[in-house]
Amino acid sequence: MIDEQVLTGLLHDAAGRIPVESQLDAILTDAAVVRLRPEVARARCWPRYALAAAAVLVAVAAIGLVATGGSTGPAFAGAPNPVPAGAPRPGTIAPAVPDPPAWVRDLSTATREGGTRTGRWTRAGLGIVDGDVIRRPITIAAFDGAFEGATNGVEVEHHGHTFRELHHDGGTTFLFTVGEPKLMVTGPSDVDLAAIALATHVLDVDGQLQLTLDRLPRGYSVVVPPQVLAEDAARRSVVAANGGKVGVHEESDLVDPTPIASGADVRRVRVGTKVGWYFQARTDEGAWIAALSWSPRPGIVFEAVSTDPAHAERDLVELAEATEVVPAP
Amino acid sequence: MDPAASPVGMSMDEVGAAFSRFYEAELAVQVRAATLLLGSMAAAQDAVHDAFVEVYRRWHRIEAPGPYLRQSVLNRCRDVLRHRSVEARHQRSLLADDVPAQDAPLFDALARLPFNQRAAIVLRFYVGLGETEIAHELGCAPGSVGPWIRRALDRLAVELHPQEER
Numbered sequence: 001m002i003d004e005q006v007l008t009g010l011l012h013d014a015a016g017r018i019p020v021e022s023q024l025d026a027i028l029t030d031a032a033v034v035r036l037r038p039e040v041a042r043a044r045c046w047p048r049y050a051l052a053a054a055a056v057l058v059a060v061a062a063i064g065l066v067a068t069g070g071s072t073g074p075a076f077a078g079a080p081n082p083v084p085a086g087a088p089r090p091g092t093i094a095p096a097v098p099d100p101p102a103w104v105r106d107l108s109t110a111t112r113e114g115g116t117r118t119g120r121w122t123r124a125g126l127g128i129v130d131g132d133v134i135r136r137p138i139t140i141a142a143f144d145g146a147f148e149g150a151t152n153g154v155e156v157e158h159h160g161h162t163f164r165e166l167h168h169d170g171g172t173t174f175l176f177t178v179g180e181p182k183l184m185v186t187g188p189s190d191v192d193l194a195a196i197a198l199a200t201h202v203l204d205v206d207g208q209l210q211l212t213l214d215r216l217p218r219g220y221s222v223v224v225p226p227q228v229l230a231e232d233a234a235r236r237s238v239v240a241a242n243g244g245k246v247g248v249h250e251e252s253d254l255v256d257p258t259p260i261a262s263g264a265d266v267r268r269v270r271v272g273t274k275v276g277w278y279f280q281a282r283t284d285e286g287a288w289i290a291a292l293s294w295s296p297r298p299g300i301v302f303e304a305v306s307t308d309p310a311h312a313e314r315d316l317v318e319l320a321e322a323t324e325v326v327p328a329p
Numbered sequence: 330m331d332p333a334a335s336p337v338g339m340s341m342d343e344v345g346a347a348f349s350r351f352y353e354a355e356l357a358v359q360v361r362a363a364t365l366l367l368g369s370m371a372a373a374q375d376a377v378h379d380a381f382v383e384v385y386r387r388w389h390r391i392e393a394p395g396p397y398l399r400q401s402v403l404n405r406c407r408d409v410l411r412h413r414s415v416e417a418r419h420q421r422s423l424l425a426d427d428v429p430a431q432d433a434p435l436f437d438a439l440a441r442l443p444f445n446q447r448a449a450i451v452l453r454f455y456v457g458l459g460e461t462e463i464a465h466e467l468g469c470a471p472g473s474v475g476p477w478i479r480r481a482l483d484r485l486a487v488e489l490h491p492q493e494e495r
Contacts, residue, residue, distance in 0.1 A: 001479065002486035004454065010489070011455040014432040015361035018370055023378050024352050027385055028345060150468075154400055164468070166404060 087299020090114075090252040091233025095302050096326040097248065100241070101318045103311060107241045109329070112249070115234035119145015122209040125224030125258070126187075126196075126216060132268040134223055134258075138187030142202040142209045150176045150184065158194030191217055229253055230299075237328045245308040248323050251301040257293040269313065271320045278313050292316040296325050344388050351394055352381060358456060359402050365451045366406045366444075368436040370427050376405035399456075399466050407444055438488035446481035449474050 091114070100107055123141040127134035155178065156165045166174040173189040176182075181202035185193040199214040211226040230253040239248040258266075258277055266279045269292065276294035290312050293303040302323060304316045356377070363373035380401035384394050391397045428436050439447050448467055452458045453474075460478075464471040 001482040002489060004482070007450070007482070007485060007489075008454045010435055011365060011451065014429070014435050015365065015455055017429045017432060018361045018364045018373075020357045020360045021374065022353075022356060023374075023381075024349060027352070027378070027382050028348075154397065154404075 087230075087255075087297075088252070089233070090230050090250065091235055091237075092328050093252065093300060094237030094250055094326050094328040095239050095248040095323045097239055097241075097319065097322050098324060100322055101315065103315060104241045104246065104319065106243065107239065110238045110240060111235045111329075112238050113234065114232050114236050114253075116148045117143065117145060117232045118147075119143050120207075120209050121145070121229040122211055122226050123224070123229060124211050124213070124222065124226040126220045127223040128219050129221050129223060133265050134267075135265045136188050136191070137223070137264070137266065138185065138191060138193070138196065138217070138220070139224075140196060140200055140211060140213065141184045142200070142211055143182050143184070144204075144209065147184065150182075158192075159198055161194065161198060163194055163197070224258060227255060230255060239323070242308060242311070246306050246311055246319070247304070248319065249303045249305065250328075251293065251303050252299060254301050255299065257295040257301050257303075269317060271317055276317065276320060278316065280312060290316060292320055294320055296323070300325055348385050348388055351384075355395065355398055356381075359398065362451050362456055363402055363406055364428065365436070365439060365455060366403075366447055367409055368428060368440050372409050373406075376409055377402055380405055396465070399452075400468075403448060403466060406448075410444060434489065438485055441488065442481050442484060445469065445473075446477045446484075449477045450481045450485070453478055 094109070096109070097104070097107060121141060121143045123139055125137060125139050127137040129135075150164065154165060156163055162178045164176040164178060166176075173187065173191075173193055175185045175193040175197060177184075177197055181200075183197050183200055183202070185197045185200075187193055187196075196213070196217065201212045201214070203210045203212070208228060213222075216222070232253050236250050238250075241247065257275075264279045264281045266277045269276050269278045271292070271294040274294050274296065276292050278290070278292045280288070280290035282288055287307060288309045289305070289307050291303055291305045292313070293301060295301050302320070302325075304319050304323070306312065306316055359377045359380070360370075360373055363376050364370050367373050367376070380398055383401050384391060384398050387397075388394070439450070442450065445467055449463050452463045452466060453460070458466065460474040461471050463474045467474070
């Protein structure tokens with residue numbers, strides 16, 4: 001164990017060499033502008049970043065949208081859909097691209113860490129269905145384990161109840177209940193996510209968490225019925241290329257490929273004989289990102305990601321079509 | 330005025346003056362703590378700046394701006410690291426990109442710690458918080474902090490062994 005005084009000295013010495021620049025004037029000016037224009041449109045964040053930690057991709061059992069909800073009455077109830085029988089465990093399979101498209105270079109394989117959540121998880125997705133597009137999606141997740149992201153944010157009070165709220169300037173909010181039931185609701189910041197949380201009921205039936213929602217936000221439908229998520233494996237296989245700006249990831253704990261990303265509209269596209277879901281957006285930092293998720297086989301979910309605007313939907317589809325399923329190394 | 334005193338009930342001029350004092354009192358330690366967490370001065374400046382903006386915008390509604398600011402900086406640092414991890418998911422460690430070269434071993438060693446361990450180390454041994462305060466800042470059980478710190482100290486002893494022997 002390193003001596004605490006030695007470490008304290010190292011940290012303070014290093015910190016002392018870090019220059020600090022005051023930006024006070026910019027803060028006072030920027031904040032004044034915002035005060036005058038409280039409704040100013042904010043740039044969208046890239047929700048997939050948040051999703052990577054929050055695992056907010058949810059899945060739908062069928063390829064098409066399932067619009068079962070209305071604006072009044074019980075939105076959904078009943079047993080969640082399990083992982084398909086015989087599906088491989090997340091982390092046991094991997095993407096491979098034996099014959100990559102011409103634009104792909106420096107292809108390599110690696111692993112990434114998962115395991116950000118534990119316990120049982122049941123999730124559902126809401127969205128405004130507009131043809132092939134799911135607009136302004138919202139996710140609701142009930143869980144009884146731990147989740148790294150649940151410790152983020154600050155305590156806030158909505159409708160007389162305490163929540164933990166993680167707000168992204170790009171317009172996405174992650175809202176967590178404090179106490180029981182454990183719920184995570186994600187979606188656009190201008191939606192009353194607390195009301196959705198308070199309208200959600202959780203039952204523990206036959207070893208599964210079931211979700212029931214009393215009412216839906218105006219214009220919303222249930223696009224992903226409550227579904228049990230699979231184990232969040234500690235290690236996942238990755239195919240990376242183009243200096244890390246392009247990759248394919250295994251996301252099979254999400255069961256099915258429909259990405260109900262909080263905040264970003266997702267669009268249905270064709271991946272060979274399968275259906276994939278594509279979105280592109282800008283991060284809070286202004287960076288560009290695109291992702292395409294699809295299911296090559298029931299219970300297996302891959303996601304192709306690009307942070308290079310030169311390789312958007314068409315290239316990601318091409319990469320997805322060239323991707324095969326292999327056993328994890 | 331105590332920079333951490335309640336700002337509730339102030340006029341705009343008073344808010345500006347109180348916030349300015351708060352900013353000057355907190356800026357250096359927040360930027361440097363964030364740099365130790367992120368391994369990047371530029372990213373730390375951005376995270377701290379954005380956190381201060383949030384605090385200023387909510388000044389009238391925040392009763393304890395000091396803890397609020399620290400939590401906001403921590404959350405933004407966590408977000409930055411997540412963003413990076415998505416952009417380069419196969420890269421585990423964060424590479425110090427704009428810190429002084431002589432401190433690169435320290436930043437590399439910190440970068441190899443899990444976020445909560447890294448944050449606990451920085452908050453304990455740089456910011457000087459107690460374990461209870463650290464637990465509050467990280468939103469975890471107080472009993473978690475001690476083991477995180479011990480595990481981190483063990484790992485840092487291995488990573489920084491050459492420096493320790495100097």
